[in-house]
Amino acid sequence: MFRSKTKVLQLAVTLLACAFLLVPTILSVMAGLTVNYFKGISSGLTLKWVYQVWELYSESIFLSIWLALACLIVTLIIGLPAAYGLARHPGWLSRMLEEFISLPLAVPGLALALALLQLYGTLKGFRASWTFILVGHVLYTLPFMVRSILAVLAAMDLKTLEEGAATLGASPWQRFRDIVVPNAMPGILAGALTVVTLSLGEFNLTWMLHTPYLKTLPVGLADSYASMRLEIASAYTLIFFIIIVPLLMAMQWASARAQRIAK
Amino acid sequence: MSKRNFVLACLTPLLVFSVAFLALPLVRLFLASGEGDAGWAVYLDILRKPRYINTLVLTVLVSLATTFAALVVSTTAGMFLLRNQFRGRGILLSVLTLPLAFPGVVIGFLIILLGGRQGLVNQLTPGHVVFAYSVVGLFLGYLYFSIPRVLLTVMAAAEKLDPALEEAARTMGASPFRVVMDVIIPGLMPALIASGAIAFATAMGAFGTAFTLATDIDVIPMVIYTEFTLSANIAIAAALSIVLGLVTWVLLLIARTFSGTTVAAGG
DSSP states (O other): OHHHHHHHHHHHHHHHHHHHHHHHHHHHHHHHHBSOTTTOGGGOBOSHHHHHHHHHHHHHHHHHHHHHHHHHHHHHHHHHHHHHHHHHSOSHHHHHHHHHHTHHHHSOHHHHHHHHHHHHTTOHHHHTSHHHHHHHHHHHHHHHHHHHHHHHHHHSOHHHHHHHHHHTTOOHHHHIIIIIHHHHHHHHHHHHHHHHHHHHHOOHHHHHHOOTTOOOHHHHHHHHHHHSOHHHHHHHHHHHHHHHHHHHHHHHHHHHHHHHHHO | OOHHHHHHHHHHHHHHHHIIIIIHHHHHHHHHHTSSTTGGGHHHHHHHSHHHHHHHHHHHHHHHHHHHHHHHHHHHHHHHHHHOOOTTHHHHHHHHHGGGGOOHHHHHHHHHHHHSTTSHHHHHSSSOOOOTTSHHHHHHHHHHHHHHHHHHHHHHHHTTSOHHHHHHHHHTTOOHHHHIIIIIHHHHHHHHHHHHHHHHHHHHHOOHHHHHHOSSOOOHHHHHHHHHHTSOOHHHHHHHHHHHHHHHHHHHHHHHHHSSOOOOOOO
């Protein structure tokens, strides 16, 4: 009897938490699709607001997709060899380096953006270009890429595999291409999905680094929350959900898979 | 190319990038904090001037409340979902982890839909109930952000707890309350400390949520933002950023020593 009472209480807390997270999300989807949110759903359903968002903000959406892909390419070019280097050279120096590049996970994006602005804000050509935002996104997502690949590499016997290949005459580059990259694939996939998901949603750094001509999707969201009617803000949020939720689910699946392999 | 040189070449892009865009900017930020009228005494000003000290206290209090609430809610829900198998369990779990990818600004907007002027609560209640732009709204926004993160950390740790221990305690006559206090909480302690530190650090540094909700509330990220953009008081903005960055970094270092996980801060 007493046990079931505790269970009921636990269930109540769980359901309440679910409602707290889910209800506003549903409200936002509904508001984006109703003719007049204040009058309620009885005023009818419409895609008018979604079209309006597309007209107003499609440039922001494309800029964000472009940035996310560019960010993915840069984090791969920097992160994949770096993870290999760190895996082949475990030691205090590698740990320090890993710790250092992970700083952007802990230090708020606002502080990092201020630091970048202090040093590079006067380089007008760089400051005003999309590459300035890209630097911020790479800074924030790179540790996820490196750690994701490193976890997979650290779990396998890289040294023996490579020595075997070396005795057969494979050069360091061939070993990297034919042994390391294929084996690291689950980590690369998980890292790549994480990088794209985080880059698409990044706001804290981007808000400080962006210029009026370069608004990303989340910057546009903040803009619509401040200055547009509720229906448009909601329709925009709906578009964001449609992009981000499948990515998040893919990311969780890939990360769980990479973790299983790393064990 | 020898093996050693090849490994070094592999690390070069990372070294170049992190020196140019992380190390040097942070050094510049630190130097900028001492370049104001007050010089290095700017760090004393933070502790002396009522405006900044009040901001610090408020930020810490809201973050503490968030941490406590997130721990209670997420541990209860996490243990329940782990110990019981029922239909719909998977759905509840997805609902609780989905907001992981929502940026702080979006969460701020969701809170406005709950507690703003056109919000659900204001429509359902007879009085004029608007809480989105108050400390309560900010607290709920941070809580929304923290629940999924704490839940994942606690559930990962709880999977390793032995249910036989709880069973044993129960057969020996322990009340459910005593089981929680004497068996479950001590077993989960490292995960609770880790996820609590993550929740606290995230709330301290949350900019997106505060940006949408805290138009009239002084929390550290908002003060940094307004000092920098409106007052052009770069020294104090830089000093507050350094202090905030150090606090969140140390907290997450603690989190990582207690559990191996890394969850992104930000927000």
